[in-house]
Amino acid sequence: MKFFIDTANLDQIREANDLGILDGVTTNPSLMAKEGIKGEENILKHYIDICNIVDGDVSAEVIATDFAGIIREAENLAALHPQIVVKVPMIKEGVKAIKYLTSQGIKTNCTLVFSAGQAILAAKAGATYVSPFIGRLDDVSTDGVALIGQIAHIYSLYNFETQVLAASIRHSMHIISCAEVGADVVTCPLDPILGLLKHPLTDIGLEKFLADHKKK
Numbered sequence: 001m002k003f004f005i006d007t008a009n010l011d012q013i014r015e016a017n018d019l020g021i022l023d024g025v026t027t028n029p030s031l032m033a034k035e036g037i038k039g040e041e042n043i044l045k046h047y048i049d050i051c052n053i054v055d056g057d058v059s060a061e062v063i064a065t066d067f068a069g070i071i072r073e074a075e076n077l078a079a080l081h082p083q084i085v086v087k088v089p090m091i092k093e094g095v096k097a098i099k100y101l102t103s104q105g106i107k108t109n110c111t112l113v114f115s116a117g118q119a120i121l122a123a124k125a126g127a128t129y130v131s132p133f134i135g136r137l138d139d140v141s142t143d144g145v146a147l148i149g150q151i152a153h154i155y156s157l158y159n160f161e162t163q164v165l166a167a168s169i170r171h172s173m174h175i176i177s178c179a180e181v182g183a184d185v186v187t188c189p190l191d192p193i194l195g196l197l198k199h200p201l202t203d204i205g206l207e208k209f210l211a212d213h214k215k216k
Helices: 010-018 029-034 040-051 067-078 092-103 116-125 134-139 144-158 172-180 190-195 200-214
Strands: 002-006 024-026 057-061 084-089 108-113 129-132 163-166 185-188
Touching: 002 010, 002 190, 010 040, 010 190, 024 185, 029 040, 040 057, 040 067, 057 108, 067 084, 067 092, 084 092, 092 108, 092 116, 108 116, 116 129, 116 144, 129 144, 134 144, 134 172, 144 163, 144 172, 172 185, 172 190
Parallel strands: 002 024, 002 185, 024 057, 057 084, 084 108, 108 129, 129 163, 163 185
Antiparallel strands: none
8 A cells, every 4th residue: 555645844745755655745735825835836846846855646736627727737737747646626527637638648636536436437537546535524424434445346346547545534543444445545644654653562662672671
């Protein structure tokens, strides 16, 4: 399973990359704004800065919702760097755009997916990734992890090449649960990733080892 970090914070991206487990980055306009990055020129430069830190795919989101606008923005984003994957919303014009962009060799990430039906359409259109937002589903009393498993099962039945990218990860157990049901990728903030490192028995064991070493 691949680990992506969902942020626009360069320090956090570097920290995750230094762990040696980072496979890519996802970000969006909201995360850019959170870091104080505004204006098209600054945003585009920031995408390049991210690509220069990591070796894997970096998802960059379009703002347009019409076919022509999506294509125009997508082509501009893809031209920034070979690692750029264009995030396209799960709407009718978005599916059409994904089909076209795929035919042009541009990688896509179909975002804002909340059902297996939407995921099937994204795969049929040729999306590189499909991003079900499991945390947001949990917020409305729906089992987000179950959706990941359902999509992964359907994709395996029909040999779809689209990768299931579990998004809107809220905590470390979300990561474990997504791994159990066959997610290809998880994307989340740094804290849930670092949370996987922690266990009280590890701390107790290390403390004992160090104490025993001092007795020598």
